[in-house]
Amino acid sequence: MIPLATEGASWRSLGVKFYVGLSIVVFYAALGTYSMLAGYIGSFESMWEADYLAKPIWVAYIFEPGLPPTIIKRLEEWHVESSNEYITINSHDRYSLNISLKRPGSYVIASAGFEYLYKPARSMVIEYSMQVSSQYSVRYRVNLSIVSDNLLGRFVTVEYGGMKDNITAGRYAVLLAEETIEGGGFKIYNSSIRLPYPFLNRIQEPPIPVLVNPVSDLLLDRGTRIRGIINITYTCMDQSRCGGITLEVRSITVKILGLAHGFMGTDQKGSDIWRQFIEGARVANLFGLTAAATTVLIAISIGSISGFRVGRFSDQVLTFITDTMFFLPALPLIMIATAVLGRSMLVLYGLIVLVSWPGLARLARSWAMAIRGEPYIEAAIAVGAGRLWILRKHVIPRLAPLAIYGLVSLVPGVISTEVLIQFIGFGDPNIPSWGRMLNEAYNEGALINGAWWWLFAPITGITSYMAGFVLMGMALEERLNPKLTLSQRQFK
Amino acid sequence: MSLSRYIVIRGIMTLVTFISALVVFFLLTRVLPAAALGANPFLPTQSLDPLFRAVVRSSDDPGYASWVSMLSATYGLSRPLLPDQLVIFIKNSFTLDFGYSLTSMRSVSSEILLRLPYTLALYIFAVVIPIFVGYYLAIAAAKARGKVLDFLVTISSLASFSVPVWVFVLIIYYFLAYIPKVSWGVYILPLPVRAPTTSITGVHDIRYWIWYLSPLYIASILSFYGVWAYFFRTIIASELGEEYTVTARAKGLSEWGVLRSEVMPNIRPPIMTKIAYSVPTIFGGSIALEIVSSWPGIAYYAYQAIQNNDIPVMNAFFVISTMLVSLSLYISDILIAILDPRVRQGITGYTR
Numbered sequence: 001m002i003p004l005a006t007e008g009a010s011w012r013s014l015g016v017k018f019y020v021g022l023s024i025v026v027f028y029a030a031l032g033t034y035s036m037l038a039g040y041i042g043s044f045e046s047m048w049e050a051d052y053l054a055k056p057i058w059v060a061y062i063f064e065p066g067l068p069p070t071i072i073k074r075l076e077e078w079h080v081e082s083s084n085e086y087i088t089i090n091s092h093d094r095y096s097l098n099i100s101l102k103r104p105g106s107y108v109i110a111s112a113g114f115e116y117l118y119k120p121a122r123s124m125v126i127e128y129s130m131q132v133s134s135q136y137s138v139r140y141r142v143n144l145s146i147v148s149d150n151l152l153g154r155f156v157t158v159e160y161g162g163m164k165d166n167i168t169a170g171r172y173a174v175l176l177a178e179e180t181i182e183g184g185g186f187k188i189y190n191s192s193i194r195l196p197y198p199f200l201n202r203i204q205e206p207p208i209p210v211l212v213n214p215v216s217d218l219l220l221d222r223g224t225r226i227r228g229i230i231n232i233t234y235t236c237m238d239q240s241r242c243g244g245i246t247l248e249v250r251s252i253t254v255k256i257l258g259l260a261h262g263f264m265g266t267d268q269k270g271s272d273i274w275r276q277f278i279e280g281a282r283v284a285n286l287f288g289l290t291a292a293a294t295t296v297l298i299a300i301s302i303g304s305i306s307g308f309r310v311g312r313f314s315d316q317v318l319t320f321i322t323d324t325m326f327f328l329p330a331l332p333l334i335m336i337a338t339a340v341l342g343r344s345m346l347v348l349y350g351l352i353v354l355v356s357w358p359g360l361a362r363l364a365r366s367w368a369m370a371i372r373g374e375p376y377i378e379a380a381i382a383v384g385a386g387r388l389w390i391l392r393k394h395v396i397p398r399l400a401p402l403a404i405y406g407l408v409s410l411v412p413g414v415i416s417t418e419v420l421i422q423f424i425g426f427g428d429p430n431i432p433s434w435g436r437m438l439n440e441a442y443n444e445g446a447l448i449n450g451a452w453w454w455l456f457a458p459i460t461g462i463t464s465y466m467a468g469f470v471l472m473g474m475a476l477e478e479r480l481n482p483k484l485t486l487s488q489r490q491f492k
Numbered sequence: 493m494s495l496s497r498y499i500v501i502r503g504i505m506t507l508v509t510f511i512s513a514l515v516v517f518f519l520l521t522r523v524l525p526a527a528a529l530g531a532n533p534f535l536p537t538q539s540l541d542p543l544f545r546a547v548v549r550s551s552d553d554p555g556y557a558s559w560v561s562m563l564s565a566t567y568g569l570s571r572p573l574l575p576d577q578l579v580i581f582i583k584n585s586f587t588l589d590f591g592y593s594l595t596s597m598r599s600v601s602s603e604i605l606l607r608l609p610y611t612l613a614l615y616i617f618a619v620v621i622p623i624f625v626g627y628y629l630a631i632a633a634a635k636a637r638g639k640v641l642d643f644l645v646t647i648s649s650l651a652s653f654s655v656p657v658w659v660f661v662l663i664i665y666y667f668l669a670y671i672p673k674v675s676w677g678v679y680i681l682p683l684p685v686r687a688p689t690t691s692i693t694g695v696h697d698i699r700y701w702i703w704y705l706s707p708l709y710i711a712s713i714l715s716f717y718g719v720w721a722y723f724f725r726t727i728i729a730s731e732l733g734e735e736y737t738v739t740a741r742a743k744g745l746s747e748w749g750v751l752r753s754e755v756m757p758n759i760r761p762p763i764m765t766k767i768a769y770s771v772p773t774i775f776g777g778s779i780a781l782e783i784v785s786s787w788p789g790i791a792y793y794a795y796q797a798i799q800n801n802d803i804p805v806m807n808a809f810f811v812i813s814t815m816l817v818s819l820s821l822y823i824s825d826i827l828i829a830i831l832d833p834r835v836r837q838g839i840t841g842y843t844r
Binding site for chain 2: 320323324325326327328329330331332333335336337339340341359412416419420423424425426438442447448450452455459462463466467470471474
């Protein structure tokens with residue numbers, strides 16, 4: 001490679017390859033910036049945004065229309081179904097209800113329903129918050145069920161282990177409590193439960209087999225209405241002092257976990273892959289560019305000193321160090337050193353810089369040697385210019401194109417090493433990189449479950465990001481090596 | 493300088509590089525962690541040495557009462573890290589004496605030697621075959637220049653070296669193993685879950701080798717041929733622009749004849765140099781392949797050892813890897829010297 005070729009380089013002469021590469025890189029930089037603005041949500045907080053292994057929306061739209069998206073519905077308009085005159089409504093608004101039941105007996109309170117228009121989903125999350133209180137000591141039994149109107153009264157035949165069983169569909173109790181409170185006491189029911197929850201199958205009346213999924217088998221169907229029903233029955237412990245019980249329904253939310261979610265679907269924990277993808281883009285940008293820039297800095301300084309002092313002792317020492325580091329097997333060293341020094345991003349950064357500078361340093365050395373032989377350097381030496389002055393004034397500026405080329409051509413290697421180390425599980429577990437995504441996808445069964453969208457999201461990211469830099473690097477290489485360009489022109 | 497003298501001098505320099513690599517490794521993985529904890533590496537401080545702590549942790553079983561003293565004798569653990577243990581480490585590396593594995597309690601070198609054929613079967617293939625594939629594709633592209641084939645070779649080689657080799661193997665597993673299994677109930681290629689163990693011996697089992705290696709072979713061809721196709725194509729293009737080819741054409745040689753008798757002898761030395769430079773990268777790639785596909789070579793063994801903090805195995809893995817890389821470089825150095833007599837004139841050849 002001859003440095004003289006950089007004279008008169010214009011942006012237009014870089015060619016299509018460069019701009020295609022640049023636009024890919026800029027696209028990922030924009031994604032990374034967007035993810036930074038959107039803020040990082042840890043993998044735990046973003047769990048169950050949709051069902052596990054939900055398909056991307058566009059795939060569901062093309063291949064399997066009718067898959068449900070995630071539906072979050074706060075049940076509204078609670079009202080008393082059994083008309084009983086011994087009821088006082090204390091307060092009432094859209095989502096909550098506070099009533100006093102004056103006489104012992106059985107009461108039914110129901111919410112308005114909402115239409116469910118999709119294929120049955122696999123799971124739902126019920127979040128409820130209720131309070132029962134009384135001025136007297138009472139014994140009561142409260143039961144919160146999810147009811148599907150169209151399926152009420154039907155039987156669903158379920159086959160398991162060679163046996164057939166008819167199960168009443170349309171109603172599933174998520175809370176079943178039978179308790180006693182003393183006078184002036186209260187009980188709060190405040191919980192969130194994800195169905196199917198096999199334990200709940202056994203407390204139904206009648207109990208249903210553990211393997212039956214209540215959500216897809218018993219509750220959801222295309223065009224049904226879902227609502228919540230609360231049954232409460234109470235008796236007074238002391239018949240002489242019996243005045244009533246207060247039930248407060250604060251909020252009951254039904255979240256049907258969708259089977260189609262977002263642009264890239266969800267993973268095994270139901271968290272959005274698109275979000276992980278853009279966070280991975282940010283990490284790739286930050287890590288790749290920072291590590292490559294540091295590497296370029298080290299390589300250019302060592303290479304230019306070595307090339308400028310060619311043949312001297314300092315050159316021999318630097319060349320020996322460069323060669324030793326170049327032929328060090330990088331991956332075994334990084335694998336072992338991350339295990340010994342700790343699995344952090346900083347250690348990985350240091351190790352990657354340590355193993356990737358020698359290649360560029362050799363190139364910088366040959367460039368500096370070529371520059372050193374030029375007449376104006378000799379002239380500068382002749383008029384008594386200092387070594388450092390010549391390095392700073394003449395050599396370093398001439399190495400700037402090499403620095404840009406080095407930066408661009410180092411990023412793919414840096415990224416692929418980082419992603420590989422994360423992928424085999426030796427990286428930083430706290431960094432949401434594409435490698436960690438790939439590690440989770442590969443080890444948590446994306447291949448076995450056929451969740452190609454999970455496996456291919458990080459793969460697409462890695463390959464296209466690297467291809468962007470490779471394209472830019474190739475364009476720059478052609479630009480920096482005039483012999484190559486010239487002969488190719490003749491060649492074509 | 494005669495060829496034999498060149499070979500000897502290069503051999504000595506390879507040894508020096510090998511020893512310096514061991515020193516770098518020792519400083520990074522033994523001295524640096526101990527020094528980070530506040531130990532003086534020039535004094536015997538066992539309690540801060542990661543290796544000594546790992547040895548002590550592995551000796552909980554009372555049946556292994558002499559375990560610590562035995563390994564301490566092998567590694568000189570009671571002596572200071574620098575320079576005593578470093579010297580012992582280098583000496584042990586040359587005699588391939590790495591003591592005993594902390595998990596399996598067996599000799600590390602025998603475990604490594606058991607797995608070395610598996611690694612070599614992958615590594616040698618990954619180095620050699622893609623060169624030929626890339627070479628012939630580049631020749632084909634050079635013959636059909638400006639046509640569709642040329643364009644396809646350029647584009648596909650670009651795709652080939654943008655994608656890491658282990659990504660290729662994942663893609664192959666998905667499309668050639670998983671999809672056929674789910675759709676038609678057959679495996680075209682095997683999935684890694686039932687990869688063979690080291691118990692395979694004998695000629696009869698070679699077909700299992702080939703069967704489980706085939707995804708890795710395909711991936712390594714797909715991933716490494718691109719560098720070669722692109723490199724050969726550019727170097728042939730740049731040589732065809734030279735004036736001696738014009739002379740050759742003027743003498744009436746066909747295009748193929750120019751390539752074969754005029755260009756090829758000229759480009760062999762830079763090709764060998766390029767091969768020498770790619771050796772560390774390809775070795776890294778074959779390591780990644782082993783780990784991803786659970787192929788029981790030394791890298792997969794080391795991968796398990798790292799998860800168990802089995803430091804003797806890690807050391808052995810690094811030493812053997814460095815040996816393999818140095819040996820490959822030495823061989824390519826000699827080949828370059830045979831191909832290009834100019835190299836022998838100076839000790840610093842193409843690769844150094």
